[in-house]
Amino acid sequence: xxxxxxIRGVLAPVVTPFTKELVPDSQRFLAHCRWLLAQGSGLAIxxxxxxxxxxxxxxxxxxxxFLLNAGIDPARMMPGTGSCALSDAVQLTERATQAGxxxxxxxxxxxxxxxxxxxxFRFFSExxxxxxxxxxxxxxxxxxxxxxxxxxxxLVERLLSRYPDVIAGxxxxxxxxxxxxxxxDNFAASGFDVFVGSETFLLANMQHGGVGCISATANVxxxxxxxxxxxxxxxxxxAQQQRLDAVRGVVERAALLPALKAVLARYRNDPAWATVxxxxxxxxxxxxxxxxxxxxxxxxAMPGLDAG
Amino acid sequence: xxxxxxIRGVLAPVVTPFTKELVPDSQRFLAHCRWLLAQGSGLAIxxxxxxxxxxxxxxxxxxxxFLLNAGIDPARMMPGTGSCALSDAVQLTERATQAGxxxxxxxxxxxxxxxxxxxxFRFFSExxxxxxxxxxxxxxxxxxxxxxxxxxxxLVERLLSRYPDVIAGxxxxxxxxxxxxxxxDNFAASGFDVFVGSETFLLANMQHGGVGCISATANVxxxxxxxxxxxxxxxxxxAQQQRLDAVRGVVERAALLPALKAVLARYRNDPAWATVxxxxxxxxxxxxxxxxxxxxxxxxAMPGLDAG
Numbered sequence: 001x002x003x004x005x006x007i008r009g010v011l012a013p014v015v016t017p018f019t020k021e022l023v024p025d026s027q028r029f030l031a032h033c034r035w036l037l038a039q040g041s042g043l044a045i046x047x048x049x050x051x052x053x054x055x056x057x058x059x060x061x062x063x064x065x066f067l068l069n070a071g072i073d074p075a076r077m078m079p080g081t082g083s084c085a086l087s088d089a090v091q092l093t094e095r096a097t098q099a100g101x102x103x104x105x106x107x108x109x110x111x112x113x114x115x116x117x118x119x120x121f122r123f124f125s126e127x128x129x130x131x132x133x134x135x136x137x138x139x140x141x142x143x144x145x146x147x148x149x150x151x152x153x154x155l156v157e158r159l160l161s162r163y164p165d166v167i168a169g170x171x172x173x174x175x176x177x178x179x180x181x182x183x184x185d186n187f188a189a190s191g192f193d194v195f196v197g198s199e200t201f202l203l204a205n206m207q208h209g210g211v212g213c214i215s216a217t218a219n220v221x222x223x224x225x226x227x228x229x230x231x232x233x234x235x236x237x238x239a240q241q242q243r244l245d246a247v248r249g250v251v252e253r254a255a256l257l258p259a260l261k262a263v264l265a266r267y268r269n270d271p272a273w274a275t276v277x278x279x280x281x282x283x284x285x286x287x288x289x290x291x292x293x294x295x296x297x298x299x300x301a302m303p304g305l306d307a308g
Numbered sequence: 309x310x311x312x313x314x315i316r317g318v319l320a321p322v323v324t325p326f327t328k329e330l331v332p333d334s335q336r337f338l339a340h341c342r343w344l345l346a347q348g349s350g351l352a353i354x355x356x357x358x359x360x361x362x363x364x365x366x367x368x369x370x371x372x373x374f375l376l377n378a379g380i381d382p383a384r385m386m387p388g389t390g391s392c393a394l395s396d397a398v399q400l401t402e403r404a405t406q407a408g409x410x411x412x413x414x415x416x417x418x419x420x421x422x423x424x425x426x427x428x429f430r431f432f433s434e435x436x437x438x439x440x441x442x443x444x445x446x447x448x449x450x451x452x453x454x455x456x457x458x459x460x461x462x463l464v465e466r467l468l469s470r471y472p473d474v475i476a477g478x479x480x481x482x483x484x485x486x487x488x489x490x491x492x493d494n495f496a497a498s499g500f501d502v503f504v505g506s507e508t509f510l511l512a513n514m515q516h517g518g519v520g521c522i523s524a525t526a527n528v529x530x531x532x533x534x535x536x537x538x539x540x541x542x543x544x545x546x547a548q549q550q551r552l553d554a555v556r557g558v559v560e561r562a563a564l565l566p567a568l569k570a571v572l573a574r575y576r577n578d579p580a581w582a583t584v585x586x587x588x589x590x591x592x593x594x595x596x597x598x599x600x601x602x603x604x605x606x607x608x609a610m611p612g613l614d615a616g
Contacts, residue, residue: 086585279457280427
C-alpha cells in the first residue's frame, strides 16, 4: 500500500443544518459540503461548530454515510470522532477510517476534569489498538476553553513516541499562540502537522512550520482563507491576513456558531439555515442586523452559492 | 391513575463494573444493585460515579433493561439520562419513564460553556415535550465543578413554573451549602425535593427541609447513611454525621471513584471490581494501602456482602 499524502491546508468544521423539527438535514448538509470543496476547503465534519456533541452517535453515522454515498471524496474529510465514551469514539473512528477518510479529529474525553495524563494516554491507546487499522491518522483536538481538558506537550510526546504513524497532528484551538509555537517547535520537524483553530493565526502558523487551519469561519469565507494558506509567502500576505481578521471580527462579535448559520441563511436566501439545536440559540434581531451591516461595510460576498 | 409517592431518602449513584475487556459487567452490576436495595438505598444508576458518560447510549440502555428484566423495582430507580445530545437524552428518558422509574436525574448539556439560560430552558422543554409522558419526573443534576454548566435559581424557577408536575427536584453537587440553602428556601415549600450530592451535608439538608442525599459513598456505606437520613431528629444525629464524614474522608482522600471500586474489590474479595474505564485510572498500590489502613482504623465493615 502506498502512503497517501497528508491532508493539509484549510478545512471547515462543517456546520450542521437542522430541519424545523431539529433533525439533521442531510440534503442541505451535502450541498454545503459540495460548495466548500469547490471553494478549496476540506471537510472537518463533526467539529465544535458542527454541533457534533449535540448529535447522537447514530445521527453522526447517518450523516457520514450520506456524504460518502453521495460521492464526497473521503480523502478530503477529517471527521470529528472524539467522545466521552470510549465505545462511541471507537465506533465512529473505525467507520471513518474504513471509509478512507484522510484522518480523524479527536477531542479528549471531556466529562471528567483534572484527569491524569496516564488516563488520557490509555484512552487514546485503547482506541488505536481497538481500531487496529494501519490507515488510521489521528489529529488531536486541543480546545481547553471548551473541554477544560487538553493535550499537554508531555502527553503529545508520549503518544507520538508510542504511535508515530497514527498520531498525525493537532488542531490547536487554545487561542494561545505560545501553545501553538510550543507544539510547532517540539514536534513539527518530526512530521506532526499543526493546524491552528482560527485563521487569525494562519500566517504565523505557516511562517513557523504549520500546515493550515481548521476554522469555523471557513464555512463562510473559505476561498479567501485558502488563498492566504497557499500564498503565505506572497507580498500581500499581511494585507490578506488583515482582511480575514476583519471578516472574522464581524462574524464572531455576537456568537460564532449562530452567526455562521445566519450568514448562510442570508447569502443562500434560505432562513432554514439559521436553526440551531438547544442548548444553543439563534441570533436575535439586533445581533443579526449588526452582523449584516458589518459584512456589508466590508463588501463581503459568498461566491458560487446556489440560493435556496 | 393515582400519583405514586415521590422517591426520597438515600440513593447510590451505582458504580458500573467492567470486565477485563472494559465491557460493562451486567451480572456484577445486578448483584451490587440488589445489595444496595437490601441496605435501604435507592438506585441512581448512570451518575457521575457510575462512569455514565464513559458509556455509549446503547450500553446504558442494555444495562437498564438488564436490571428491569431481572426484576429490580423501577420505583426504587432514578437513572441519569442527561446528555449533550438532545436525541440521546430524549431516548434514555423515554425508556426510563415508560419502564416506570421513579424519576430521572438529568445533567445539563455540558459541552458548550457559557450557554444562555434560554438555551438550557429550551433543551429541557424539548425533552419534556418529546417524551410527553405524564409520569415523567425530572431531578435537575447541578454539578458545576464537573460540568461547568449549572442550574441557576432563575432557570429552576422558570422550569418549575412552566412544568410544575415534571420538575420534581434537584441533586445539588455544587459542594456549596449556600447554594443548597437557596434552593431549599426558594423552592422546597412548593414540593421541589432537594437531595444533597454528598452525605457531608445530609443532616443540614434534612434540618432545612431537604429530602435526602444521592452520594457516591452510598455505594459502600449505604446503611449508615440511610440511618441518619431516617433518624436525623435523634439525639445521636450529630455523632452519626461525624462518623459518616470520617468514612467519607478516608474514601475520598485519593480519588473518589477508583477508591469506591477498590473498597468493593476488597470487601467482596473480587479484584475485578477495581477496573475503571479510561480516562479514569485505578488507585496505585500506595493509595490502596492508605485507603485500607484508614478504613481499618475506623473499624469499617460492609454487612451482607457476598464475597466474590
